[in-house]
Amino acid sequence: MHLRDLIQQYRIRCDAWSMEYDSAVQLDSFKPSKVEDIDIGFEIDRDEWSPINSKISSENALRALEPFFVIDGVQRMHMRLLFEHEGEYRFSGLGTAVVGALKVQPGQRLSMHDALIGAEVNRYALLGDLPVDLGEGTTIAGIPHPFNPMYIREFQNSNSTAAPVQALTQAMREREKHLVFSLQSKLGKGTLLVDGPLPKYSVEPRKWVVGYIKTLHTQYLPPKQQNVLSLLAAGERTPLFLLGERQVSWYMRLSAPRPIDHSLTGLVRLEVLSNQPKAHLKEIQELADQLCRVLPLLVIEKFKDARSPQNLLPIHTLEQQLKNLIGDPTLLQRRLDAFLYQIHTGEAS
Template sequence: MTGFTVDPWDPGYAAALAVENLSEMGATSAELVIDIERPAADWKPVTPGPDVSPPGTLLVADGVRRIDARVWVHDPDAPMPVPGIAASYAAGIVRCGPDGADLAEIQVNRSLISASPHAPEVKTTHATYEPSKAADASFEELSLALQRLVTQLEVDLAVRHRSRGDDLLLVDGPLRGRSHLPRTIGYIKTHHTAYLPPPQSAVVAALAPGQRTPVFLMGTSWRRHAWYLRLPVQSSAPWAGVARCEASADLDPAQVVRLADEVTVALPPLAGVDYKDPRAPQNLVPIGGLEKLLRHHLGDSRLLYRALRTAAAG
């Protein structure tokens, strides 16, 4: 008998909803240190000086994930089969420089994730799913285990392609799990939580394109430096074109301020345009292009789902 069964429930049924309306964002109890770069009472938009240059090489890393099927692993040590997921995920690196951007590498992996120690390697006619362990059988933990695999793949690719001491790595999404990498910035496009108090939030709304807020330190379940910047945008909405950047909490103030200035200068030329991308300008052109390539490389979800069902019945 085969070691797993495919659940007939559509794996793409649920989707995350991003909160776009600032008035709907939740408040936070996060630790905040506002006066990293300047006193809280003296917060105002920061324009990088004329001596600030973008990095010679900007590496942009991104990853995508997809649940191809929900499965049940038949565990001889458990009274009932243990739930799991069969997932495809991919990561890639785009290298941006003075002469344009080029694709450095894309890698696609597939895993069968379960809390069971008996999760099998699943070979289908189209792909092989390697077993991977989750801490427990909840869907939340299975999803977190998948995200950890995506993050680790991004880290592996980034380490492989860092060739210069002065290059800068931009990862799409929070920095968590990657803060140990040197000169690395997390890039967050959407905002679910209002982290700053009202006086400092007003500075975010007052940013002009190419400006940033002062750097601050924030701590939730992990600590990092952060700042907001505004990209070129037509809309006059208070937070239109605003992205949040994160850097390691281990950096000293001078280091993180220098990084913040470099990023604020480097990103505006890469901003997405609204007639090509509904998430413009925050969805940077290299990120949008890389996402499309990565999703293409994941393969046909219907084909993989049928292959998994065939392998389960074999």
């Protein structure tokens, strides 16, 4: 059999994301979850699953979602550190996490000053299991914002090269959570689209927090319902399903795949949390239908973002702004090198 015949017979298609990123479908961990923890018939009887096409107009959907914000965080490890003490070694590092929100108003122009909300830069000295405690942050010449101590003793593998990165990610998630709570308390109504799965946010209708998951790690649906994903057209969604007691989720397709793309191209999973999911079913249905109309309007062109269509234009824009707040990588590296050089030699580098 030739490769051409193999591709045709087994419907082999390409992954739309650039090779500089992992796949949007993580097949190494794309395993079925426990079916008993999932209510497939939460919205529609499991035997009647089929694509759902929202009947609401884009204009009315956007009006219902407003004010509409996307929330994200970025992080960067600047330097790995190895502490040497009495023949033992401790892995540590220096890193920065920045979180922020971007107000979204399709069809209207907002200055970045008006659109970017709650941006916060936090630098960390990520310290391994050391027998000392630092009292306060360290200011380094030429770098705005001090590096505050953060201890990584609580991680199971705290003395590993991965531990500082894990600690930085945890710190970023905590700052995202704080920003969500802050915006929720200020909003009378509105929608917060959080890039990534939801932690345990408090949720109420009219002030929805929506988790936006670009990468599919787990197969939550049985094969029959899983096949519905490949049938979704752009702007269509699956029926809602319940994960556990509070987590309501669904899939939607942002844009139509090219003929060469695999059937999961352009799919995202969304989720909300509710203490009374059955009581809030109608509101969640309306929210899901509204997002099906609005999110496809926010798809970014592939030449602008290698993770298109899942990395929406507002998320892309917010990420770029937050990365700028971290600072120029080369300049930061030089100033950190100079800081260490002066400590160890007493001279400027």
